[in-house]
Amino acid sequence: MKVLIPSALRSYTEHSEAEASGATLAAVLADLDRRYAGIRFRMIDEQDRIRRHIRIFVNGKQVRELSQPLDAADEIVIVQALSGG
Amino acid sequence: MTRDSTTPAVQAQTRAPRTQEMLLMVATRKGAWLFHGDAARESWRVDGPHFLGHIISHLVLDPRDGRTLLAAAKTGHLGPTVFRSTDLGRTWKEAAKPPAFAKAPAGSPARAVDHTFWLTPGHAAEQDVWYAGTSPQGLFRSEDGGITWNPFSSINDDPQYRKWMGTVQDGTPDGPKLHSIIVDPRDSAHLYFAMSGGGVHESVDGGRNWLPLLKGLDVVEGFDRADATFHDPHCIRMCPSNPDRLYQQNHCGIYRLDRPSNEWVRIGKSMPKQVGDIGFPLVVHPRNADTAWVFPMDGTTVWPRTSPDGKPAVYATRDGGATWQRLDTGLPEQAWWTVKRQAMTADAFDPVGLYFGTTSGELWMSRDEGSRWTCIARHLPEIYAVEAARRP
Numbered sequence: 001m002k003v004l005i006p007s008a009l010r011s012y013t014e015h016s017e018a019e020a021s022g023a024t025l026a027a028v029l030a031d032l033d034r035r036y037a038g039i040r041f042r043m044i045d046e047q048d049r050i051r052r053h054i055r056i057f058v059n060g061k062q063v064r065e066l067s068q069p070l071d072a073a074d075e076i077v078i079v080q081a082l083s084g085g
Numbered sequence: 086m087t088r089d090s091t092t093p094a095v096q097a098q099t100r101a102p103r104t105q106e107m108l109l110m111v112a113t114r115k116g117a118w119l120f121h122g123d124a125a126r127e128s129w130r131v132d133g134p135h136f137l138g139h140i141i142s143h144l145v146l147d148p149r150d151g152r153t154l155l156a157a158a159k160t161g162h163l164g165p166t167v168f169r170s171t172d173l174g175r176t177w178k179e180a181a182k183p184p185a186f187a188k189a190p191a192g193s194p195a196r197a198v199d200h201t202f203w204l205t206p207g208h209a210a211e212q213d214v215w216y217a218g219t220s221p222q223g224l225f226r227s228e229d230g231g232i233t234w235n236p237f238s239s240i241n242d243d244p245q246y247r248k249w250m251g252t253v254q255d256g257t258p259d260g261p262k263l264h265s266i267i268v269d270p271r272d273s274a275h276l277y278f279a280m281s282g283g284g285v286h287e288s289v290d291g292g293r294n295w296l297p298l299l300k301g302l303d304v305v306e307g308f309d310r311a312d313a314t315f316h317d318p319h320c321i322r323m324c325p326s327n328p329d330r331l332y333q334q335n336h337c338g339i340y341r342l343d344r345p346s347n348e349w350v351r352i353g354k355s356m357p358k359q360v361g362d363i364g365f366p367l368v369v370h371p372r373n374a375d376t377a378w379v380f381p382m383d384g385t386t387v388w389p390r391t392s393p394d395g396k397p398a399v400y401a402t403r404d405g406g407a408t409w410q411r412l413d414t415g416l417p418e419q420a421w422w423t424v425k426r427q428a429m430t431a432d433a434f435d436p437v438g439l440y441f442g443t444t445s446g447e448l449w450m451s452r453d454e455g456s457r458w459t460c461i462a463r464h465l466p467e468i469y470a471v472e473a474a475r476r477p
Contacts (some may be wrong), residue, residue: 008163038179042163045197046185053162080162 001072003032006080009043012036020076025056026066028076043078053081107432108173108474110154111442112141115466117156119174126438126452129461135174143427145204146474147230149212155231157201157217165200167217169231182233184217184225186241196221203427204231205266208273218263222250222280226292237292246295249283249313256282264426265321269328277331279321284313285333301349303337319365320426327374332406334367334379334426341406352406356381360393360400360411366429370437370454375405378412378431378439378455380424390423397422399439399455412451415458422447427470434475442468 003018010016013036020035022028026048033040043054048066050056056063057077058070070076107122109129118133135141139158147153152173159165167180189195198219207214213230224237240246253260262281269275274291277298285298297313308315317336324330329344339353339362353362363384370376378401383389392398397420398413422443429441439451446465451458 008160037181038166041183041185042166045164046187047189047195047197049195049197051162051164 004077012039025068055079110144110472112144112470113466117141184234202262203264216266220260222263279318284316322369324374365426412455432473
């Protein structure tokens with residue numbers, strides 16, 4: 001499925017879009033990390049929590065759990081809050 | 086206005102010097118810079134920014150090979166990582182497994198590394214070993230040159246140590262930090278570390294077991310000095326010329342420890358009363374264990390963390406802390422910046438060069454052990470750490 005990548009993470013993907021597959025958000029992020037080593041840990045901490053300034057949307061709706069089931073036609077958008085100085 | 090400033094500050098230059106024998110590693114809130122200096126320490130070639138926009142807490146050269154650099158990095162919004170270069174910063178590769186706490190058992194408080202704060206190369210005989218200290222406070226070790234990192238369960242998961250560490254609420258404003266990881270050059274199994282909230286600790290068995298080293302240290306009035314929780318060391322240095330001697334800049338004074346004694350002596354009591362003995366960085370002489378330098382700060386009222394009265398000065402002792410001399414020639418008469426705990430260092434030249442970076446992004450140096458100071462770079466981001474290395 002298509003995953004939109006925020007600018008802060010494009011040093012990993014080199015593009016604003018990436019392809020990844022999996023039946024859950026956790027599986028998709030694991031697949032993404034296989035393709036772009038290190039990208040998952042910048043978004044998900046070691047306790048499997050989505051980091052504070054990262055938001056993940058599936059088909060326009062925010063998802064908070066990595067166990068969220070996904071369909072191959074879903075579109076994932078990863079957003080990184082831009083704030084601070 | 087500067088005090089007795091002789092020549093204009095040696096500004097950062099882009100011209101390559103004839104020889105490059107000095108390397109200054111400057112970590113800032115917005116990236117890292119390398120300053121390559123000639124043998125006279127007068128001409129500097131600037132290489133940077135590296136990782137523009139990343140918060141770099143520490144940038145350290147591996148003295149065992151003279152070319153491997155590790156950088157502790159994060160951005161304001163992404164998780165932490167470690168970058169590694171084996172060609173002095175020409176190329177970088179991210180650690181495959183950065184420092185991270187173990188997965189918490191169900192029902193237990195779960196911690197995640199916010200940032201790696203401190204990096205220490207391992208013993209000379211343990212090639213590829215590195216240690217890292219993090220915020221929240223955790224201790225980590227790599228055995229492959231910083232590519233993969235594993236937690237010290239003896240600290241990170243020990244109930245007593247977890248109690249001493251407290252929570253993020255007990256720490257400094259940008260998070261409690263494990264710092265000052267020291268490896269005894271005579272014995273790779275002899276280790277020290279300090280926690281910004283949690284005291285000083287020692288292991289003689291490579292980190293399997295640890296004991297606090299608190300005797301003689303003051304704590305804030307009204308608290309129990311026997312409880313490691315209330316001890317706030319800021320910076321600890323071991324003397325290269327005498328590894329039995331440690332100096333410490335603490336929240337409550339400047340101390341010296343001569344092993345095998347376990348009792349710190351508050352040598353800061355001989356500092357001028359109007360200046361006091363509060364500060365963050367401390368630097369030791371590479372060849373003379375009686376000489377050390379500090380950068381005092383205003384620790385009164387709400388802790389402004391500026392120089393007392395806004396008059397920056399380094400103080401030096403050349404007799405193990407019995408007396409101190411003010412060294413401010415060339416420094417501004419009035420300035421309100423601060424020098425953080427990792428932002429002051431020394432080289433191994435004779436006379437020793439001293440360096441510090443400020444929260445206002447100025448890089449200062451002295452080629453004569455602090456007698457005269459010159460500014461070698463301005464307008465950098467807030468400087469978090471400065472390290473110096475003499476390259477072969």
